[in-house]
Amino acid sequence: MTFDLKDWSAERLDRTEQALSAWVPTNAPADLGDAMRYAVLDGGKRLRPLLVLGACEAVGGNAEAALRAGCAVELIHAYSLVHDDMPCMDNDVLRRGKPTVHVQFGEATALLAGDALQALAFELLTPADARIPEHTQARLCRLLALSAGHAGMAGGQAIDLAAVGKALTESELRHMHRLKTGALLQTSVMMGAACGEPDAQALAGLREYGAALGLAFQVVDDILDVTADSATLGKTAGKDAAQDKPTYVSLLGLARARAYASELLEQARAALRTTGLADTRALLALAEMVVHREN
């Protein structure tokens, strides 16, 4: 029987949206809650939560922990977009087809909403009353903190800032993207795994899968920035070139960038085979979706 990602995703996306809507506050002071909900709800592919849920299912982990972990990673992703779009960073006005948070709510509220979303991510991971062992909670916090901070996403953004207008080598570009986008995607997989107790072999395979998928995501992002239009992307197309940012396309050209994305998909597939896990079809289908997506 073939695996249908759309079928598999539908129920999980539904669960994720409901959880996010329940957990991102409606009653935060002033317009903070509105800005947080605007930044998170009704938008996004929810790739990271799906990776968490897929990895958790592959290792037979705690589903409630995975739902919280998936939402927590999504909040970190959402906050990074809010801050990234601000005038002092990318100064972008369009995101997921809507005005960006600072355009809608003002810069100060956008700054605070991003900050509060990061805190909320760790709040979701540490419920006092839920059926999630505290050692799982601690491990999830550890993984998320490491991938969001100076050695992960924030560090990658700092490299990105410093790289504008500079020529990077392929290895420098890869390092930047491993931190900036790859760390959080890989961590999504590892957080899903941390909801169960996989053996060392499975863990190593999942880590490799996550690394390949994370990099593939960015290579395809760079390709789409050139080949797609803003309406399809839901964000401003062509902005890498406009801002003179180094990308896989500027470095390798379009054809080689596409070949590299296919190669990374092969790496992800091979890594899944080494895990020894019985059913990794969802994770495989997610990697294929990342490489073949059109927005």
Added chain:
Amino acid sequence: MTFDLKDWSAERLDRTEQALSAWVPTNAPADLGDAMRYAVLDGGKRLRPLLVLGACEAVGGNAEAALRAGCAVELIHAYSLVHDDMPCMDNDVLRRGKPTVHVQFGEATALLAGDALQALAFELLTPADARIPEHTQARLCRLLALSAGHAGMAGGQAIDLAAVGKALTESELRHMHRLKTGALLQTSVMMGAACGEPDAQALAGLREYGAALGLAFQVVDDILDVTADSATLGKTAGKDAAQDKPTYVSLLGLARARAYASELLEQARAALRTTGLADTRALLALAEMVVHREN
């Protein structure tokens, strides 16, 4: 024998400074690490770490956990100052007698450094190899996330933003400060307590102590904003009035604000007596210091 806060603090401040210097990275990409260290090191009274350490000692808790918890709270405090000082918020150029982070490193790096400091706080609380039980790690993350986010510090800042130029009642002002400054100070006490296993009575007393101290801190801050000069404060004096922000002084007048601070100190003292803990002298002395400080 009388208790000497200066003696008690000296070794603990030393330990805190060394830990912060060891844990805030020197090797983060581009100038991210420099900005993070600039924001955290060589400055600040370290009131929050001292509260964590004092509360941990009062309950006989795990000293290594308390050192990490104290540094984590200080990182949250430091990141909030970095973001608060940015042009879209308070637009301040002086902090702890030095140019603010965005003046020194640019707005984009200041934004990222604040974000990375928040993540680092949770990283410090969840070491993989340290002798801190994972249930303690989870509890510390929970306390910190709650007090930093929409229901704590970030929420208080949102009220603050919305309150500029408005007349607040005393109860609205108190609510704002309980969130904006009080939550993190009270949580410092509760995180210190969470490093041990205090009984319910001790926990309740410490919670009340933390609430009184947190509010007292802000009342005194409002007083000093009027009575001290910028050189003594190490930050711009008189800016509340200049920005037409409601304060305890604008609401109560100077004399009644001072009386209120004394009353809160009495509340803190009384709360400590209800804890049943053998030695709360450091916590008492810290409350006295908060109320009687000159900067």
